Amino acid sequence: MLELYYFHGATCGLKARLALAEKGVDYTHKVVDRPYLRTREYKELNPNGVVPTLLHRGTVLIESSIIMDYVDEAFDGPELKPDLPLNRARMAMWLKNADDVYLPSLGTVTYTVSMRHKILEKSEVERKKYLDGIPAMAARERRRLALEMGFESPNFAPALLELDRMLDDMETALGRHEWLADATYSLADAALSPFVERLDELSFAAMWEDSRPAVTDWWDRVKTRESYDQVLGATPNPERPQHTEKGSKAWARINEILTRH
Numbered sequence: 001m002l003e004l005y006y007f008h009g010a011t012c013g014l015k016a017r018l019a020l021a022e023k024g025v026d027y028t029h030k031v032v033d034r035p036y037l038r039t040r041e042y043k044e045l046n047p048n049g050v051v052p053t054l055l056h057r058g059t060v061l062i063e064s065s066i067i068m069d070y071v072d073e074a075f076d077g078p079e080l081k082p083d084l085p086l087n088r089a090r091m092a093m094w095l096k097n098a099d100d101v102y103l104p105s106l107g108t109v110t111y112t113v114s115m116r117h118k119i120l121e122k123s124e125v126e127r128k129k130y131l132d133g134i135p136a137m138a139a140r141e142r143r144r145l146a147l148e149m150g151f152e153s154p155n156f157a158p159a160l161l162e163l164d165r166m167l168d169d170m171e172t173a174l175g176r177h178e179w180l181a182d183a184t185y186s187l188a189d190a191a192l193s194p195f196v197e198r199l200d201e202l203s204f205a206a207m208w209e210d211s212r213p214a215v216t217d218w219w220d221r222v223k224t225r226e227s228y229d230q231v232l233g234a235t236p237n238p239e240r241p242q243h244t245e246k247g248s249k250a251w252a253r254i255n256e257i258l259t260r261h
């Protein structure tokens, strides 16, 4: 029995779901909402109060990159890791950067551009409860600054520039081989797709369409894969319309930061 806890639109949940879809593994979809992540019941599974969480034969696995690796190792299906040690190391680097750099950066950008407005509509008491409910201190502080200072937060421009650097690194890697870590699709492609998907949802596609032909081509190829269709085509992010509306309004500002640096 395999169960995956996630919510639609969660970047980390998408990483796990794309790996499962590429592998051709069926699982029970435990689609949860954000308030449920803060319950004692859920935190017994995932003490960080985040998705994804994978349950396999009574064992709990957390952390999207670890789940992806486990899925590739534990099930039959296409091999999602390169053969060559060097390319395996390259794949591991993409997964590490996804966890350490791209996810916090994307969170800052998404909350500042799109989610902030909804949270600011809450009362002060509700807002405090919301922030206090974020278990990881670093994430809580990033979120607090995004809410209180918006684009003026000292984190905003660096976060955006990290994502721009991610696209630069992708362009370089895709000049070496057809996929991010190898000539064939790997966990690196599954891990990076949700980040590009979010930038697309925010209508920031000019970040690659204007100047990064290899990323543009890669993204077109990702979107024609069955895994993308199963995971995102079947259930698009319900927050996509909001991201697109707020992102379009923010684009002039985003572009100004990108061109200034």
Ligand SMILES: N[C@@H](CCC(=O)N[C@@H](CS)C(=O)NCC(=O)O)C(=O)O
Pocket: 010, 011, 012, 013, 034, 037, 049, 050, 051, 052, 062, 063, 064, 065, 099
């Ligand atoms: N390092 C963790 C990060 C998990 C994480 O931050 N998940 C986000 C979604 S991408 C989440 O559940 N956020 C809860 C919220 O938005 O309230 C992983 O890769 O699994």
